[in-house]
Amino acid sequence: MWHRDRMPGSSHQPPAGGHPHAPVPPPPPPQPAAGPPGQPPVPPPTAGTHRRRPWLPIVLVTALTTAVVAGGLGVLATFLFLRSDAGEDDAAITCSEVGRIDLPLGMTELGLDEPLYWRLFGISGFASAAGHGDDAHAALDRPGQQLVAGLQRVDVDMMDEALQQLSTVCGDIGH
Numbered sequence: 001m002w003h004r005d006r007m008p009g010s011s012h013q014p015p016a017g018g019h020p021h022a023p024v025p026p027p028p029p030p031q032p033a034a035g036p037p038g039q040p041p042v043p044p045p046t047a048g049t050h051r052r053r054p055w056l057p058i059v060l061v062t063a064l065t066t067a068v069v070a071g072g073l074g075v076l077a078t079f080l081f082l083r084s085d086a087g088e089d090d091a092a093i094t095c096s097e098v099g100r101i102d103l104p105l106g107m108t109e110l111g112l113d114e115p116l117y118w119r120l121f122g123i124s125g126f127a128s129a130a131g132h133g134d135d136a137h138a139a140l141d142r143p144g145q146q147l148v149a150g151l152q153r154v155d156v157d158m159m160d161e162a163l164q165q166l167s168t169v170c171g172d173i174g175h
Contacts, residue, residue: 087134094126094140095175098166105156105163117151120159124148127166139169 097119110117124147131141143165150158 085134087130087137090126090130090133091137091140091170091173092175094123094130094144094166095170095173097123097126098163098170101163103163104160110154110156120147120151120163123166124151124162137173139172140166143169 101116101119101123105116110120124144127140127144127147130137131139131144143162147159147162147166150156150162
């Protein structure tokens with residue numbers, strides 16, 4: 001039986017130890033390339049000059065996770081400890097603005113270029129927000145909705161009635 005190492009015409013030589021399955025030693029390192037005359041030789045580029053940093057992804061993921069958790073805890077703390085009573089604030093704004101309006105309203109005061117027109121929309125919004133945000137101010141909701149309906153219909157009597165009801169409710173709730 002012919003072995004390929006011993007076949008006629010085969011250029012393969014058995015390894016140095018004589019055994020065909022012995023480990024082959026690594027090739028010698030390359031010699032530095034010769035530089036210009038009178039200059040030192042230039043070393044060849046070495047493979048693996050970029051060192052891996054296995055700790056870098058771990059540090060980045062840990063920092064990102066810490067930032068997200070800290071941010072979430074900050075938002076939660078702000079919500080729990082610094083929260084104001086929005087319903088009370090909305091009621092105070094509503095009643096303050098209602099107190100600034102002279103009744104009955106006149107048609108000349110309700111043009112789109114008049115601040116009173118937009119103030120009435122604001123009053124209706126704050127009144128509804130107070131009514132929905134807090135049961136203690138629920139009585140402001142209905143007149144607030146009636147005020148915006150009067151604005152949409154350009155019904156001065158409806159607006160006057162809604163403002164009068166808001167003024168009464170504001171007195172009842174202590175504003």
